[in-house]
Structures are given as C-alpha cells and as structure tokens.
Amino acid sequence: MRREHNPSPKTTGFFHQILRSIFPDPLIPKSDQERRRYLFKNLILHFRPSTVPEKTLKFSLTWGLGGMAALLIILQFGTGLLLKFVYIPIPVSAYTSIQVLQNEVMFGQLIRNVHHWCANFLVLIVFLHMLRVFFTGAFHPPRQFSWIIGLGLFGLVLTANFTGYLLPYDQLAYWAVTISTGMLEYIPAIGNRLQEIIQGGNEIGPATLSIFFAIHTAVVPMGLIILMAFHFWRIRKSGGLVIPRSSEEEIEKKPVRVTTLPHLLLREVVVALVLIAVVMMVSVFFDVSLGDSANPGLSPNPTKAPWYFAGLQEILLHLHPLFSVFIIPLVLVVTLMGIPYLKYDTNTEGIWFASIKGRRMAMIAGLIAIVAAPMGILADEYLIGFAVGLSWIPNFFGNGLIPFAFIFCGCVGFYILIKHRYSATNNEAIQALFVFILVIFLILTVTGTWFRGPGMKLAWPWKL
Ligand code: HEM
Structure with a gap:
C-alpha cells in the first residue's frame, strides 16, 4: 500500500526543512518507481544521477579516489579561506604573519597543518x-575528454601546490621556488621572458609573491571549480563510471541499476569520514615547520625543488637542460594527452590491466625499470664520462642529444620487444611501456627527494 508523505510538525522547522531537502524523508514511498521519482526531487540528486549501475559501487573499481580528490579540494578552499584572514602577501610581513598564525591564533597551526597536508x-x-x-x-x-579535463585538473593541482610553496616566505620556500623558476630559462626562445613574467622581474621578490598569491587564491580555485564541474558533467554524459568486467565478459548493454540514495551516498560518506579522520590525525601529530626567514644572499645546500618536481630536477642532473626542462616534459605531456587517441586493438574499458597477460607484462616492465633506473643513475654519476671519455663532445650532444636518442630508442625497443615476446595486443604493450616509464620516473623522484645531499651528490638518507 502506498504511504503518503505527511510532514510531521517536527519537519516544518527551518533546519529540518534544509535537512529534509538534503537527506530523504524516512517516509519516502517504498516502490522503486515512486521512490526514484521522489528521490529525483531531492537536493543531492540535482548533482548526482538518481540511479547508478550496481557494479560501479564496487570499491575496488575506483578506491573512492576521485571523490577523495574532490573532498580534499573542498577542505583546501575552507582552510585557505581561514588562512587568508591572517596572511599578508608582502615579503616583509608574509613570514611574520605565518609566525603570528602559528603562535597567536587559536588553532592557527592546526589550520596550516590541514591545508599543508591536504x-x-x-x-x-x-x-x-x-x-x-x-x-x-x-x-x-x-571518456577520452574526461581524461583530458582530468589532466588539466592535475596541472591546476600542481600549480596550486607550487604557488602555495612560496607563500610562507622562509628559506625553503624562497630557494625551492628560485630553483624551479630558474629551470624555465632553458625553454628555447620564450624561456627568459616566461621566467620574467612568472617572477614579475629578474628575481624572486615582492612582485613574485603577489603574482603567486593571486594565482594561488584566485586563478587556480576558479579554474578548479570550472574544470571540476566540466569533469563531473562529462562523466555523467559518458553514462557514469566504467563497469568493471573480466576480459571474457562483453560490455553490458543494460546494467542493473540501484538508487544513488542510499547505496552510493552511504559509501561516499564513509570514504569521506575516513579521509577526514586521516587528515586530522596527520595534522594533529605532524606540525608543518617554518624555517628561517627568506635570505636571498644565503642559499641552503642542497637546494631542492618541491618533491613533486624532484623527478624533473633529478633528470636535470643527468641531461642537458634543454632536454630535461623542455623536451622530456613536453614529450611526457603530449604522450599523456594522446593516450586516449592511440589506436588500440580492443576496448578494454572496465578490465583491470587490460587482461591477465597485461597484468603480468606490467609487473615485468615495473621490475625491469626497478633494476634499470638505479643502474642508469649510478652509471651516470660514477662511470659515464670517465669510461666512455665523452668530455670532448659538446655538452648539447654528450649530455643531451645522444642520451636522449638512447632513451627514446630504448623505449621504442622495449615496446617492440615486449609486444613480440608475449604476442601481446597493443593495449597490453602500451600499458607495459607506460609502467616502465612510470616506475623510472618514480625512482628519479625518490632519488631526488631522499638520496641527494650537499652539492646534489648521491648520499644515503640517514647521512644527510
Ligand atoms: C582535481 C582532480 C580530479 C578530481 C576532483 C576528479 C574527480 C573525479 C571523480 C569524483 C570521478 C568519479 C569517481 C572516481 O573515479 O573515483 C572521476 C572519474 C574520472 N576521472 Fe577524475 N578527477 C580528477 C583528476 C583526474 C585526472 C588527473 C584524470 C586523468 C588524467 C581523470 C580522469 C577521469 C576519468 C576518465 C574518469 C571516469 C572514470 C570512469 O569512468 O571509471 N581525473 N574523477
């Protein structure tokens, strides 16, 4: 029998009305069709589809990562807004305003910690x-375009981190940004001009701080809001998430659907609460440090870029700057953007690692990279040059074109070899190559972050 929806006197209050508009009334109709119609009017369902394919609820499909990213951005907006009440974006005051925040403002250190860790x-x-x-x-x-928008979002997240890095204006901030913006000058033709525009002059100073502050607090948040809205819209237009399947299963034409409320929302709330708990625990136990005030005349040794640029800085130690700062990042970005548009043998959407063989090939590619990357780093540090006697070759060739051609041919050779060795589809071979490059980049990042000491020489982390 149909149950009428009669609001009780309790639900007529202002807050109850708001709550009722967010969460459904417990007296909602029970039949599926009526329930769907009722839920459709609900506030949350103006942002979400009223039903989702049941299989996409499987946690191991997404690990809740996209939702976590969205939540972290919201937390960043909230804590950033609070920080803005105290922070002053002028070099002489920026550092002291962070000191005031940490020492005199109630929960100031905690808010800074949450912003930093998020x-x-x-x-x-x-x-x-x-x-x-x-x-x-x-x-x-x-879903090709969701991928491209996602890359744009990734770029914005990196920009947000990088511009925020300078704001405390301590030694670490000043010199990390000096190193990173210094890399720009190696971009041919426009490098110097670009560096000048980003720095607002020839060196890091008041103009840089105000440019970084504007990008950090206005340009990036606006870009994030626009691109996130676009990202979510594209995901819905593509029919929601990919449906997990095994390599033998066909793409389902009409998957079984369940209502978003409570099935999806409940899972999202659990992931959100766990993430908030982790962020709070880390923020309570690990204070973000504030070094000495920025001193343009005294550079720390070593001067390192932020960890997410440590891989690039590590490449810079091995290759000519034109290749490490411009050509390699350009090739990487173009390759990432091209991934959805390559010609694939099969549509492997929803199948983890394309197939069982694909998973095995990915593991083998990862293992080869784990051995090859440290060997390459060590060889370049201690052997090449002495052994091969490359010192007579101009730097552009000896440290640039020749190793770059070697790396490029190595990647192409790896692709051809692994494809033939395993009689693989090009989906599986492209994936193996992706893993190979990914693991090398991760090893470069780890080396740059933890294994570089004074003079950027290799050193054990515990001896730094
Ligand atoms: C601020 C950054 C980002 C946010 C907030 C975000 C958010 C989300 C959310 C909430 C979903 C649906 C649930 C999930 O997959 O966990 C999703 C799906 C998706 N995202 Fe992102 N994303 C971001 C960055 C990226 C990046 C860097 C890429 C790839 C380069 C990407 C590509 C995609 C694609 C293709 C889907 C659809 C996946 C599917 O159908 O299974 N996103 N994103």
Missing part, C-alpha cells in the same frame, strides 16, 4: 586516481 595528499590522490583510470581502461571512448 595539498600534499591531493597531488598523491589525483596521481593515483589517474593511474586507476588508466589501468581500468576508463580513457577509452566515450
């Missing part, structure tokens, strides 16, 4: 989200 988690979570999208083939049509 920013770092965000880079990590967005990166993992990108990997899960790649490894479940969720970039295949019709």
Whole structure:
C-alpha cells in the first residue's frame, strides 16, 4: 500500500526543512518507481544521477579516489579561506604573519597543518586516481575528454601546490621556488621572458609573491571549480563510471541499476569520514615547520625543488637542460594527452590491466625499470664520462642529444620487444611501456627527494 508523505510538525522547522531537502524523508514511498521519482526531487540528486549501475559501487573499481580528490579540494578552499584572514602577501610581513598564525591564533597551526597536508595528499590522490583510470581502461571512448579535463585538473593541482610553496616566505620556500623558476630559462626562445613574467622581474621578490598569491587564491580555485564541474558533467554524459568486467565478459548493454540514495551516498560518506579522520590525525601529530626567514644572499645546500618536481630536477642532473626542462616534459605531456587517441586493438574499458597477460607484462616492465633506473643513475654519476671519455663532445650532444636518442630508442625497443615476446595486443604493450616509464620516473623522484645531499651528490638518507 502506498504511504503518503505527511510532514510531521517536527519537519516544518527551518533546519529540518534544509535537512529534509538534503537527506530523504524516512517516509519516502517504498516502490522503486515512486521512490526514484521522489528521490529525483531531492537536493543531492540535482548533482548526482538518481540511479547508478550496481557494479560501479564496487570499491575496488575506483578506491573512492576521485571523490577523495574532490573532498580534499573542498577542505583546501575552507582552510585557505581561514588562512587568508591572517596572511599578508608582502615579503616583509608574509613570514611574520605565518609566525603570528602559528603562535597567536587559536588553532592557527592546526589550520596550516590541514591545508599543508591536504595539498600534499591531493597531488598523491589525483596521481593515483589517474593511474586507476588508466589501468581500468576508463580513457577509452566515450571518456577520452574526461581524461583530458582530468589532466588539466592535475596541472591546476600542481600549480596550486607550487604557488602555495612560496607563500610562507622562509628559506625553503624562497630557494625551492628560485630553483624551479630558474629551470624555465632553458625553454628555447620564450624561456627568459616566461621566467620574467612568472617572477614579475629578474628575481624572486615582492612582485613574485603577489603574482603567486593571486594565482594561488584566485586563478587556480576558479579554474578548479570550472574544470571540476566540466569533469563531473562529462562523466555523467559518458553514462557514469566504467563497469568493471573480466576480459571474457562483453560490455553490458543494460546494467542493473540501484538508487544513488542510499547505496552510493552511504559509501561516499564513509570514504569521506575516513579521509577526514586521516587528515586530522596527520595534522594533529605532524606540525608543518617554518624555517628561517627568506635570505636571498644565503642559499641552503642542497637546494631542492618541491618533491613533486624532484623527478624533473633529478633528470636535470643527468641531461642537458634543454632536454630535461623542455623536451622530456613536453614529450611526457603530449604522450599523456594522446593516450586516449592511440589506436588500440580492443576496448578494454572496465578490465583491470587490460587482461591477465597485461597484468603480468606490467609487473615485468615495473621490475625491469626497478633494476634499470638505479643502474642508469649510478652509471651516470660514477662511470659515464670517465669510461666512455665523452668530455670532448659538446655538452648539447654528450649530455643531451645522444642520451636522449638512447632513451627514446630504448623505449621504442622495449615496446617492440615486449609486444613480440608475449604476442601481446597493443593495449597490453602500451600499458607495459607506460609502467616502465612510470616506475623510472618514480625512482628519479625518490632519488631526488631522499638520496641527494650537499652539492646534489648521491648520499644515503640517514647521512644527510
Ligand atoms: C582535481 C582532480 C580530479 C578530481 C576532483 C576528479 C574527480 C573525479 C571523480 C569524483 C570521478 C568519479 C569517481 C572516481 O573515479 O573515483 C572521476 C572519474 C574520472 N576521472 Fe577524475 N578527477 C580528477 C583528476 C583526474 C585526472 C588527473 C584524470 C586523468 C588524467 C581523470 C580522469 C577521469 C576519468 C576518465 C574518469 C571516469 C572514470 C570512469 O569512468 O571509471 N581525473 N574523477
């Protein structure tokens, strides 16, 4: 029998009305069709589809990573807004305003900690989200454009982190940004001009701080809001998330659907609460440090870029700057953007690692990279040059074109070899190559972050 929806006197209050508009009334009709119609009017369902394919609720499909990224961005907006009440974006006051925040403002240190840790988690979570999208083939049509917008979001997250890095204006901030913006001058033709525009002059100073502050607090948030809205809209237009399946299963034409409320929302709330708990625990136990005030005349040794640029800085130690700062990043970005548009043998959307063989090939590619990358780093540090006697070759060739051609041919050779060795589809071979490059980049990042000491020489982390 149909149950009428009679609001009780309790639900007529202002807050109850708001709550009722967010969460459904317990007296909602029970039949599926009526329930769907009722739920459709609900506030949350103006943002979400009223039903979702049941199989996409499986946690191991997404690990909740996209939602976590969205939540971290919201936390960043909230804590950033609070920080703005105290922070002063002028070099002489920026550092002291952070001191005041930490020492005199109630919960000031905690708010700074939450903002700092969320920013770092965000880079990590967005990166993992990108990997899960790649490894479940969720970039295949019709989701190619969601992938491209996602890359734009990743760029914005990195920009947010990088511009925020300078704001405390301590030694670490000043010199990390000096190193990173210094890399720009190696971009041919426009490098110097670009560096000047970003720095607002020839060196880091008041103009840089106000440019970084404007980008950090206005340009990036606006870009994030626009691109996130676009990202979510595209995901819905593509029919929601990919549906997990095994390599033998066909793409389901009409999947079984369940209502978003409570099935999806409940899961999202649980993930959100766990993430908030982790962020709070880390923020309570690990204070963000504030070094000495920025001193343009005294550079720390070593001067390192932020960890998410440590891989690039590490490449800079091995290759000519034109290749490490311009050509390699350009090739990487273009390759990432091209991933959905390559010609694939099969549509592997929803299948983890494309197939069982694909998973095995990915593991083998990862293992080869784990051995090859440290060997390459050590060889370049201690052997090449002496052994090969390359010192007579101009730097552009000896440290640039020749190793670059070697790396390029190595990647192409790796692709051809692994494809033939395993009689693989090109989906599986492209994935193996992706893993190979990914693991090398991760090893470069770890080396740059933890294994570089004074003079950027290799050193054990515990001896730094
Ligand atoms: C601020 C950054 C980002 C946010 C907030 C975000 C948010 C989300 C959310 C909430 C979803 C649906 C649930 C999930 O997959 O966990 C999703 C799906 C998706 N995202 Fe992102 N994302 C971001 C960055 C990226 C990046 C870097 C990429 C790839 C380069 C990407 C590509 C995709 C694609 C293709 C889907 C659809 C996946 C599928 O159908 O299974 N996103 N994103």
